[in-house]
Amino acid sequence: MNNETFNPASQPSVPENTSSIVDSLAQLSYVIQSVLGRSGAVYDLSPIQLRLLGILRDREPSMKQLAERLELDKSSITGLIDRAERRHLVERIPSPEDRRGFNVRLTPDGRRIAREIGGEIERRIGELAGVLTEAERGQLASLALKVAEARSGPD
């Protein structure tokens, strides 16, 4: 059954038949994280640095906004950005609106790496999803998005 996750033999809790969906989603998320991890490793990026680059592809958030999105303490963000800046992946831009704050953005180097690694991930997850038919992939994408957005809320 390949269950390394948590399906506690389940008394029904919220909806019916919870255990199956819980377990398969947890399982899937570990597989995806593993794929992301390998893709990042190709460019010597940790999971959190990889995620940072992903976020910054189309945003220039403040330190505070990064803390909220990554669910990390602001002091953790300081260190994260310090290390990314040391590698010339990102840069702090003084906020034009608040002299206490900074916005963070990709450097040209950072953007190039983000693009390359994006291709890597695309290839690897695409391969993974290759076990599904085109119709199934569409279904899965749609259902996954629905769940994901239920939680984070659409932009």
Added chain:
Amino acid sequence: MNNETFNPASQPSVPENTSSIVDSLAQLSYVIQSVLGRSGAVYDLSPIQLRLLGILRDREPSMKQLAERLELDKSSITGLIDRAERRHLVERIPSPEDRRGFNVRLTPDGRRIAREIGGEIERRIGELAGVLTEAERGQLASLALKVAEARSGPD
């Protein structure tokens, strides 16, 4: 579009329409990891300690087997198990077959916590999946499992 992940505006790569499935799977995996993280935090467990407990629910693997499953160096496993043992969550059992080796198993305390946290996760992911209909949940569980097992292989 709430895309903090990597959909590189996609030239078609492996199958057609990759970008959508890649992005939604990555997105979903971050949401699930976040839910798991919060659940673990309730019991002051890091993501990796949580995953360890999940694995040990129905196994007593050797240190080496843990390293393989978690995709970590053996020396990382030493530290991981040291810290878990210090918290009385797991214990090392000398392997009956190889005097160099140990098997790792849950203590009664560890088992109790694993069970409780399992309920917590069940509840939270169940709630998340509550945005889907029963039929959709079944579909998602089935598709997710198919992808997950394509990679890790069934037990």
Added chain:
DNA sequence: TATTGTTATACTCTATAACTATA
């Protein structure tokens, strides 16, 4: 006073290299 971000500190998590004990 409240908020944004940094610093100091301590701990967890991780890998590499060298090592011990056993196979």
Added chain:
DNA sequence: TATAGTTATAGAGTATAACAATA
């Protein structure tokens, strides 16, 4: 010789508490 695991070491990642500068 090869393998299972540990130790020493170094660095990334994280949180808490105290702080500085600005709002």
